[in-house]
Amino acid sequence: MYRETQIIEDRSTVSPTGVDLEGADLVINVGPQHPATHGVLHLVIALNGETIKKVEPHLGYIHRSIEKMCESLSYRQFIYVTSRMDYLSSHINNHGCALCVEKGLQLEVPARAQVIRVLMDELTRLASHQLWWGAMAMDVGALTPFFLAFREREMINDIMEETCGARLTMNYMVPGGVMVDIHPDFQRRVKEFITHFKNKIDEYDELVTGNVIFQNRTKNVGYISKEDAISYGMSGPSARGSGVQCDIRKLYPYEVYDKVKFDEIIETDGDSFARYMVRMKEMRQSLSIVEQLIDNIPEGDFQAKTKAVLKLPKGEFYSRVETARGDFGVYIISEGGTTPYRIKFRSPGFSNLSALDHMARGGKIGDLVAIMGTLDLVIPDIDR
């Protein structure tokens, strides 16, 4: 750790961490407590007037050593910790972990559970994108969309609350299926939500997408080419905005994703507006997936029969799912015991954040905020 004042007093062009500041006039700390960073991300930006010369993310402010914690938890328990990583897509995180454990146990998940899982994943993706839309608009200075987004997100949260008993950290997916069956009202309320949200998403477009100021703020800002996006390891909507085909739901379909019809949204402009449009269109796709599945939940068990204590055979297991932010990977090394020997999570936000410096260089401070908005960073996901 170093303090910014040291750099200024030294007047050197290289910071104590070895970062070349390139003779910047002004070094400012954005965060850890700053309204732009949506949490506790700490960025050290070197500025020349208003122009950004360098962005250096500093991680560790909310590091909770989740991976290490998981090593001392059983295969049922460790899934719950992952809800605290990317809290906006906790269902999908849990899903990825459950898939990995199931792979190790070679467990067949009942058809009903598979459909419920996909439904929950897509509702989560919708809720996450709604929140992102509000926060994105707030980053570029429009405050009203945030409240409109929360109005719709509240409906999803209520649906979740009925079935899972939680609104944020769901802990609903367990190895072998889902924890409890869906609430009797689930289908009716989801259908209500679909009809409600179909009108509202057009309102979203009218309010923000078509706005001239918004387009000026995002078009040709934060450009990243397809090659750079791949080399930074970007994934999810952020990479698809640069034309990278990386939707895990299409490339390595899990559960029932190979049976539903949906498009992988790809924009090729690579700027902030392209990333914005990917997410806006993805919301419509998620809506259509939910529409296709909501009336076709097969009857049957919601959970496969499993032993009380799960033991994974000796070996290495990897599974990946598409969260609202991108490719989420779970890598388990098992020694054959009841707890994993080592767990590694590949979180999408971390790789996406690494491209921030590349995108923001040469832009203005306002651009940095708009770029961070379109990367859709969730800090606990980056800083595990």
Place this chain on the structure above:
Amino acid sequence: MGWSLENISHFIDSWLYNEFDPTIARLIEFLIIAVCVIGLFAVLGLVLILMERKVSAWMQVRLGPNRVGPGGMFQTVADTLKLIVKEGMTPLNVDKFLFNLAPFIVMIVSMVVLAPLMFAKNFQIWDINIGILFITAVSSVSVIGILMAGWASNNKYSLLGAMRSGAQIVSYELSAGLSVLCIVVLTGSLRISDIINSQANGWWLFKGHIPVIIAFVIFIIAVTAETNRAPFDLAEAESELTAGFHTEYSGMKFALFFLAEYVNVFIVCAIGATIFLGGWMPLHIGNWNGFNHAMDYIPSFLWFFGKTFLLIFVIMWFRWTFPRLRIDQLLNLEWKYLLPISMFNLLLVTVIAILKWHF
């Protein structure tokens, strides 16, 4: 003799000059005016902040303040009380003199600008013959206060905010000034009372053809920028610079900035209402004598404040709808679009005024 503000002020004036020596009478008048201005300042702050919160709540599907007093009416009073009793903190390593001076400069400027405004029929503090020039000149001084606050705070966010604000206010003053000049050209006078009297048979917005409408639109855009309000609130862009130039201020000193911001909004809207919408002049439509007569019964101060608050509502509407511009886009908008347009527009208006094409 009715109970209009004009009569009351005349009555007090003649009574004072009858009773006292002229010098003392004048001093007492100064005192009364000072108390009135401070009172107006406080009331405007309370009303406008409540209005902002209610308007934003209405646009954001919320209720807004609704606990303190009926409909949350005393929420701003409670907030102000809280700010008054709060410790007036001066952080270490700031330039103490400038840091403490800055909020007063900003506030005094907005108080002084109230002087030439005509609040009701012939009810005005100072009918100075260069009224419009006085307003534009004095209101530019507030940027010094903002720069001072940003510089003295010894905070990088404050400095960036103040620099943005300086660049912004200095640029947008040109457009605002040029669009005001359009009306001055049509009227042939800088005096506020002359400008209002020239609109007795119709407001300039209606009788000045398209160039005046263009000037009005440019004026609204420019004054939104001049008062540092969204979509031009770069000086205090909270997602970029936390709170901009007043990041380090707290307590009453912060309240003064906050109050001055809202009173500035009132002032620019009052100027807009005065020069484009006829100030206290009632709405008259051609030969509809009955309608015109009915409109005359509405007191003139209601007309003035009604028009002003209409414009304030529009500016609040902007704030809760639009995203914020980037600093370079902001300056491009002014220097590449608004300024050339308003210069050309001024020429058009001059032609209209010379050829007497206006109604």
